[in-house]
Amino acid sequence: MLDATLKKQLQAYLEKVVQPIELVAALDDSPKSREMDELLNEIAALSDKITVRQEANERTPSFAINRVGTDIGVRFAGIPLGHEFTSLVLALLHVGGHTIKLEQSVIDQIAALDGDYVFETYISLSCHNCPEVVQALNTMSVINPRIKVVTIDGGVFKKEVEDKQILAVPMMFLNGQHFGQGRTNVEEILSKIDVKGGERKAAELSQKDPFDVLIVGGGPAGAAAAIYAARKGIRTGVLADRFGGQVLDTLAIENFVSLKATDGPKFAVALEEHVKEYDVDIMNTQRASKLVGGKLIEVHTETGAVLKSKSVIIATGARWREINVPGEKEYKNHGVAYCPHCDGPLFKGKRVSVIGGGNSGVEAAIDLAGIVKEVTLIEYGNELRADAVLQRKLYSLPNVKVIKSAQTTEIHGDGKIVNGLSYKDRTTGELHKLELEGVFVQIGLVPNAEWLKGTIDLSAHGEIEVDARGHTSLPGVFAAGDVTTVPFKQIVIAVGEGAKASLAAFDHLIRLPVEEEEQKAA
Incomplete structure (x- = not known):
């Protein structure tokens, strides 16, 4: 073999x-x-x-x-x-x-x-x-x-x-x-x-000395920020739910300059290995729950830990957006899925739908077409938004059907697994129902910033508002990557924004008054 x-x-x-x-x-x-x-x-x-x-x-x-x-x-x-x-x-x-x-x-x-x-x-x-x-x-x-x-x-x-x-x-x-x-x-x-182990870990984290820069998030933006901060010789920490972030759920990466092709998990490992080349305190499996401003900024975690830092860079990224229709939550992992690469083989020979006509949705439909019996792609808008090369490939596949100007209204099931989907024709107002066994949702991202509401300024879409240097509305707090208002959510952009926010944080630190520095160190 x-x-x-x-x-x-x-x-x-x-x-x-x-x-x-x-x-x-x-x-x-x-x-x-x-x-x-x-x-x-x-x-x-x-x-x-x-x-x-x-x-x-x-x-x-x-x-x-x-x-x-x-x-x-x-x-x-x-x-x-x-x-x-x-x-x-x-x-x-x-x-x-x-x-x-x-x-x-x-x-x-x-x-x-x-x-x-x-x-x-x-x-x-x-x-x-x-x-x-x-x-x-x-x-x-x-x-x-x-x-x-x-x-x-x-x-x-x-x-x-x-x-x-x-x-x-x-x-x-x-x-x-x-x-x-x-x-x-x-x-x-x-x-x-090991719940008691988590409690011990929280107590250990709370005893750490204040950081110069504390980065919340371990994706491309957070990794770049950590490297740039550590190279300045300042005390740097990374607090991450999982190092690598959403990149871990990405299969093919073919547009990161200098890498012809790689995949998300490999890229995430490379990010972490690069960060570990420097003196960076990486604190994994920790999710931030609260931010408190002050001379020493506090970051609270869901486990009860409290970390302090002279400056903070938020790089918590984004997650898959849900369509929020009846049946989605009820049948999640029982026919409703978000990762076609992982879960596609479980639908071999079945009929599925992909919701979303951007690059992610069209790529998902193309991948699934080689496994399942039939794919129906549903796009809310009048036209698909995916790159032309992907659309040509999609339309060449015999077992793919594309429905435009369609609004998904409900996902149906038998109480155990998915068995159908309803959508409204946005042109005529008519309701239609598809019989199928799986629904793959691919409609974009939601910024991981809910925990910051009322603390720093967020946009109408829930993104952290930043200026050209990554400053947020709270002094000493910066942000970078997909969680911010910076347009175009791409890995290469997140890396650049992370580096920029780190340089801005360092500039902030060196401009603090000497007496304030001494107070913070005390």
């Missing part, structure tokens, strides 16, 4: 395995089982520390990666290739005793968890958000054997997916109960299952 080049690369990685491991397979006579058997034997042939044996399991085909003589191990139900091949390699290395790259405090917190946790994660091999969840849970399982994990390919175990009505991935279950969905890292999972 693996070509010669991939085998050579994998063999080099497997030299880092220091503990003997065994691949325990549950197989039957199906083609997938034969493929799995072939893959496992190919892997075992690349290292003298790896053996293969068979053992019955409730899920077939599946296999476990176990450390010999211990209860340390992880399980894959399905063949982890595609986006999950990296998850497979890391699982082999970590179960095999290779060093886990997490902060020691996080490792200690995982090891100290007192309880039995069984995680089941449903994924698709085309999902670019799934590997982070899979790798996070696998890592936690290796650190603490009381955490058991199995990764389940929804394309192989279709009956389970249908029985649990899973229409969005990654989807996590803990001890048989729904735990969460979407891209999630180790620290985010920990914060949900």
Whole structure:
């Protein structure tokens, strides 16, 4: 199954395995089982520390990666290739005793968890958000054997997916109960299952000395701001819900100058690695809830922490806009989706609709057309707003229908999953209903600035109002990126705006009166 080049690369990685491991397979006579058997034997042939044996399991085909003589191990139900091949390699290395790259405090917190946790994660091999969840849970399982994990390919175990009505991935279950969905890292999972750990973390954050610059948000704007501030030699902190921001949910990036092509997760990793080259205090899985102005500006978090800084740069970005019609919230992740790349494979052979005729909507329709039976794109305006090259591609597809001047009025379902959508013809006023199984919403972004209402000036669209230098209406507070009134929400623009806001914050700091500086330092 693996070509010669991939085998050579994998063999080099497997030299880092220091503990003997065994691949325990549950197989039957199906083609997938034969493929799995072939893959496992190919892997075992690349290292003298790896053996293969068979053992019955409730899920077939599946296999476990176990450390010999211990209860340390992880399980894959399905063949982890595609986006999950990296998850497979890391699982082999970590179960095999290779060093886990997490902060020691996080490792200690995982090891100290007192309880039995069984995680089941449903994924698709085309999902670019799934590997982070899979790798996070696998890592936690290796650190603490009381955490058991199995990764389940929804394309192989279709009956389970249908029985649990899973229409969005990654989807996590803990001890048989729904735990969460979407891209999630180790620290985010920990914060949900170790409440006391979150309280300890909040107390630790509140004890930190004041920053010179505190950046709220870890997307492209926040990362650029952090780098520019740190290079000035001033005390810099980054408070982020998740480092990388919305970029983590972006698949193809082909318009960032100097990079011909990359994808969002890779770009996000590169951002964080670049920031970590400098003396920056990164505080992840923390969401700001309140801003208080003053000589030392306070940023409060949802966990109760209070951080202080001489200046603050807000770069909290934006999130997918909802259409706010009946049925949307009720059927979210049960037929209503926002990520066609992640969830598209779950709608294979079905009829779906894409709402939105901009670049995101048209790109989504094009991607889905290769998977689903039929795509109906619904655009509110009289014409599509996507680039001409995308429109030409869209109209060339035989299983795509475009409806313009249409206002979505309701998403229908049977109480469990989506089964239809209603829209109004804005020209005639007539109501129409489509029978379908999925709705993908692609209508733009909402700025993450609700927590600032009443504190700084926001536009009618909820964006932070900034001047040409990134100043907000509150002295010492700056803003950058998609959360601001700066037009054109693009990664390259956010990076530039983050750098500009950081330079403006530094200029603000060096112009503070000496006596004020001394008071703030006291």
